[in-house]
Amino acid sequence: MGSMLAMVVYVVLFAYLLSAILYFLGSKTGKENILKLALILAILGCVLHLAILVMRTVLTGMLPLTNGMDYLLCFTWITVLMYLLLTSRYQLKSAGGIVMLMSAILLSLVLVLMTGQLGSVAPLMPALKSPWLTVHVVTAAISYSAFTLAAGLAVMQFFPAGRSIKDDYVYLLVAGGFALLSLSIVLGAIWAEQAWGRYWSWDPKETWALITWIIYAVYLHVHRTREWRGNAARWMVIGGFVLVLFTFFGVNYLLPGLHSYA
């Protein structure tokens, strides 16, 4: 089962990468047909990606939210889905390349770092047996996706091709991500109080989630001020995303703590 899932991941990865290339090509040449093909590939990849999540759910008998690999699969999928939903309403074609490239890179980490986990079925450890698990992890995953998208848009804003991307889009994505991260942290604290007896332990995962939260909180306070508007605000959004990545990968590999399963 694991090797079959890995193959599907490769196919999705290929679709995302090809879609990214076509998006870049399409927005450079301005050819609508290429952009349309890029969109179709992204949609196909997204559907297959969902199939991976469904297969993991069937395999383990629970939603794919209980280990780091499943979480990465989920939030990468939500990132692509969110982009597809938003691009159908707003002018975000020019960000397609970077978003699909970022999604491809994140997804490739499943194969590079966690490939052995694709077929793994482990029963939940007692600390994870809680109704709080689903809401805590789902809100975290959606917030990560929103921050990923926001960072992608912010990066594109530095290039001429991304001129059509409005600051408001980035702001709304950060605001949405921030709201969900806040929910995730509070829900996690409620859960931690039940499971560990402390709502806040300064566990590395908690601490770095808070640091991430602080960066975006500062952005939300200053992004419209004269001193920070424009490039400075963009760098904050990108910096926040680096912190998101560190909270996920860095903490898991460098700073062991109570969140050893995530």
Added chain:
Amino acid sequence: MHRIYNFISSMKTGLVLLLLIGLASAIGSSLLPSTFFQTPLFELLLLLLLVNMILCTINRIKRTSRVLISKPGSRVWLRQLGIISLHLGIVLILIGGLVYSTSGQNERIHLMSGDQVDMGQVLDIKHPFTIELDEFRIEFNEDGSPSQYISEVTVLEQGQAVEQVAISVNYPLNYRGVKAYQSSFGYLITTQYVAKNNTEKVEGFLEGQWLEPADTNRRIKIYKYIPNFNPEYGMASVSMRPDNPHIVFSVYEDNKLLGVGAAKINEPTQIDENVYITFSGVEPYTILDVKADPGLPLVMVGGIILMLGVCLALLAAPVRKKNSVQT
């Protein structure tokens, strides 16, 4: 005076404090011992943030009260209400944390089946009560990994049982402001030893304790209980389920290690001429964390207000028309 007040209550100061807290946390979590977060310097930063946020929030309420009164129910009104709520929530959480750090209590208790503990002796509480451990058990998954740790306890007041509760991971006891959490567990190893004159003695030992039988100058360290022993795994257990329980022990004479062994339960092992030991059983005991935190309700309310506020502020976020020109 006015200038000092303006400085303390300004949003800029608050943001700088937030960034300082973030920076200190980053350094603290990656480079310094975890006690850093309890140092006075770090707590001072949190306290300053609390003061700043109280003033900031009051100012915001004052500033927006005209809007709040004149346009109740409008989008702007809802957004302001959301933003104020989320700040208020954070303030309540910080106050709750302050209450815990000044008057919260946290202890750890070890209980064997049948043990009673007077909570009034453990924590300084107004309504003392007793808990008795009826049974501690570990439940297992099919693969031998632990599925749940359960401490069945009875709560007693003046010797009368008032409540029976199963404390397990994620499901603490909550009684009269005291919470008890399933935190950890250990094993008590019952050991029988027979000396030269055939006298028998039975005693319970914790992992790592020494047994010093009479009639021999050899000492035994009862090193570790291994629930599912396999020599290929060494000191590690195949799983936590007691499928092949062994006790690993080492024998010393005059502080010199004579040997290390792994004995089955109820299998006599010769230590010296006519001196035998038998590990006759292993009983798990429970370790509970008990806590009295008068700040918890405040933190709880703060968390809920924060969540509601953040949702409200987002849902009522200013919307721009689809193709509006960037300003």
